[in-house]
Amino acid sequence: KPLREVLFFPVPVTCIEPVLSPMKQCSCPLPHTDSAFSRLLVQLLGAQRSLELCVFTFSSPSLARALLILHRRDVRVRVITDNDYMAAPGSQIGPLRSAGVAVRHDQSSGYMHHKFAVVDGTVVLTGSLNWTVQAFQSNKENILITDDTVIVKAYQKEFERLWEEYDPA
Amino acid sequence: KPLREVLFFPVPVTCIEPVLSPMKQCSCPLPHTDSAFSRLLVQLLGAQRSLELCVFTFSSPSLARALLILHRRDVRVRVITDNDYMAAPGSQIGPLRSAGVAVRHDQSSGYMHHKFAVVDGTVVLTGSLNWTVQAFQSNKENILITDDTVIVKAYQKEFERLWEEYDPA
Ligand SMILES: [Zn+2]
Ligand SMILES: [Zn+2]
Numbered sequence: 001k002p003l004r005e006v007l008f009f010p011v012p013v014t015c016i017e018p019v020l021s022p023m024k025q026c027s028c029p030l031p032h033t034d035s036a037f038s039r040l041l042v043q044l045l046g047a048q049r050s051l052e053l054c055v056f057t058f059s060s061p062s063l064a065r066a067l068l069i070l071h072r073r074d075v076r077v078r079v080i081t082d083n084d085y086m087a088a089p090g091s092q093i094g095p096l097r098s099a100g101v102a103v104r105h106d107q108s109s110g111y112m113h114h115k116f117a118v119v120d121g122t123v124v125l126t127g128s129l130n131w132t133v134q135a136f137q138s139n140k141e142n143i144l145i146t147d148d149t150v151i152v153k154a155y156q157k158e159f160e161r162l163w164e165e166y167d168p169a
Numbered sequence: 170k171p172l173r174e175v176l177f178f179p180v181p182v183t184c185i186e187p188v189l190s191p192m193k194q195c196s197c198p199l200p201h202t203d204s205a206f207s208r209l210l211v212q213l214l215g216a217q218r219s220l221e222l223c224v225f226t227f228s229s230p231s232l233a234r235a236l237l238i239l240h241r242r243d244v245r246v247r248v249i250t251d252n253d254y255m256a257a258p259g260s261q262i263g264p265l266r267s268a269g270v271a272v273r274h275d276q277s278s279g280y281m282h283h284k285f286a287v288v289d290g291t292v293v294l295t296g297s298l299n300w301t302v303q304a305f306q307s308n309k310e311n312i313l314i315t316d317d318t319v320i321v322k323a324y325q326k327e328f329e330r331l332w333e334e335y336d337p338a
Contacts (some may be wrong), residue, residue, distance in 0.1 A: 004319050004320055005318055006320060006323035006324065006327075008323075008327055010279060041297075054309075056297075074291070088179055106309065108307075109307070110179060110303070110306075110307030110308045110309070111303075111307070111308040111309070112309045113297050113298065113304065113308040113310050114297050114309055114310065114311055115297050116311065118298075126295075126296070126297075126311065126313060127295070127296075128225075128282050128283050128284050128285075128295075128296075128297065129282065134279070134280075135282065136281075138277075138278070138279030138280070139279045139280040139282040140223075140275065140280070140281045140282055140283055140331065141282050141283065141294070142283055142285065142295065142324070142327065144295060144313065144320060146316075146317075146320075148173055148317075150173050151175060151313060153172055154177075155175065155311070156176035158175075158177055158311065159242075162309065169316070
């Protein structure tokens with residue numbers, strides 16, 4: 001049955017420990033309920049082989065944790081981001097690079113403004129939001145999730161094209 | 170056969186008169202070829218009954234012209250935008266309102282950051298780009314176009330929800 005789901009934001013803050021550390025019991029005061037944000041994390045953490053991420057700004061610590069979990073599981077994680085914001089205060093790009101995640105960035109005056117991810121070459125998540133806490137908690141935003149082959153192939157191809165274009169070598 | 174197409178930007182500047190004024194012959198020096206931008210215009214101008222647009226910033230004169238063409242054809246055009254940018258220099262929101270297009274906006278400190286449109290309640294266009302000249306000509310951006318019923322209904326419902334939420338009355 002085809003996967004097609006749209007997540008809308010903002011959402012109230014909930015605890016995401018059940019998603020990031022399912023083996024532990026969490027007793028923090030936040031609600032331990034599902035939300036569009038936990039749905040997003042579940043989709044990303046489902047990656048078994050590869051995660052390609054193309055995102056303008058990335059400052060969400062929870063999403064960085066999710067990528068590091070995948071990286072430690074030997075999922076191939078590749079990130080493309082915008083050169084104008086990757087060194088901004090709170091950016092997670094530096095910490096991800098230090099942890100060994102492969103990151104490339106544009107070098108142009110125009111923005112690398114995409115906000116999409118491809119999971120295992122079979123699912124695409126694309127939408128309006130950058131990976132910032134403000135986007136998830138304060139803005140009106142959307143993420144479309146689909147496994148439609150035509151759509152997934154188009155985004156995967158665009159990722160590979162940009163990955164080569166931004167090769168620093 | 171299902172409609173599913175992904176447009177990628179930036180694209181070189183081409184003449185869009187063949188799309189906006191198909192009855193006239195244009196002899197300007199720009200290339201008169203198809204592009205992702207003309208594909209977007211064609212999809213929007215295909216509206217017969219309604220166009221719902223939810224966009225953070227809107228400064229593209231060509232896209233404003235497309236909306237005015239629909240408005241004059243008695244297509245019901247409704248626009249939701251962000252209060253922080255609608256009065257910015259170059260914004261098309263004022264001119265669209267003056268021409269009689271229905272516009273509502275958020276009143277919150279968070280951004281109304283969506284960038285989607287629903288055509289005739291049957292096709293959704295959603296992506297990373299604001300409706301600015303920079304987005305189409307300089308940035309790396311994407312727009313996904315689909316007529317998948319589940320997806321279209323989700324965006325339509327979100328539009329109607331926000332339209333009520335932003336009712337100034
Ligand atoms: Zn907790
Ligand atoms: Zn021309």
